[in-house]
């Protein structure tokens with residue numbers, strides 16, 4: 001497909017609210033003999049993604065034009081997979097009314113596409129010219145696609161990091177024994193797992209995008225917390241893991257004596273690291289053991305389990 005720059009798109013607002021991405025603020029200078037159109041929605045699903053919008057040719061509004069969609073990059077990029085949706089086949093009375101087009105002319109598209117790509121992916125939409133002139137780029141957005149067969153509950157609605165290589169700055173109590181040893185041990189547990197991740201730690205002065213803090217947090221019941229920003233089903237660019245020294249050493253009823261404090265702590269840190277890679281708390285794993293169960297026995301489950309490794313790999317590739 002030949003892609004030509006569409007200078008008629010003056011403004012295109014892209015929101016990064018995944019699962020419900022809205023892209024419909026294009027403003028056009030309508031001129032004769034050209035394609036114009038928009039992307040109304042691009043969103044991700046479970047092994048699928050969805051595109052919807054419209055386009056028509058100002059020189060011949062009775063013809064339905066085509067739509068090409070690419071995932072993984074723009075048309076022509078080596079990583080992109082393209083889909084020819086054929087000619088548009090959805091009646092859009094709203095578009096016909098606004099632009100004064102024949103009432104029965106067909107200028108809409110609305111399609112759910114099955115894909116093998118997972119995780120965060122760029123989707124590009126182009127209108128294909130069946131009248132005269134070039135094709136036009138209609139819009140793009142990033143979507144979050146969960147792997148086929150997994151449940152949405154496997155992955156946190158609070159997002160995750162863009163990739164699996166992360167350097168985390170240790171501060172305060174986290175920099176000294178025994179905590180620095182526990183944290184580095186937790187990193188090793190992930191790095192030597194089958195999840196394909198690489199966590200490294202540093203005590204050098206920042207700023208770093210990712211920090212781990214060990215401190216008392218009064219008035220709360222959580223052992224550890226992983227805060228990601230920006231929040232939502234999107235790439236987090238910064239993160240802060242907090243380990244609460246007032247709670248982390250307390251065993252739960254599922255953790256019978258004798259208690260190994262180091263394992264209670266390590267399991268908590270390893271669990272919080274799992275949140276960096278998009279894993280959710282207490283997924284429905286069937287009978288499979290998972291590090292992400294809040295009520296796991298931390299003395300027996302303190303490394304990423306096969307279930308956890310598979311979920312990370314399924315998401316990041």
Ligand SMILES: [Zn+2]
Pocket residue numbers: 271272275281
């Ligand atoms: Zn958690």
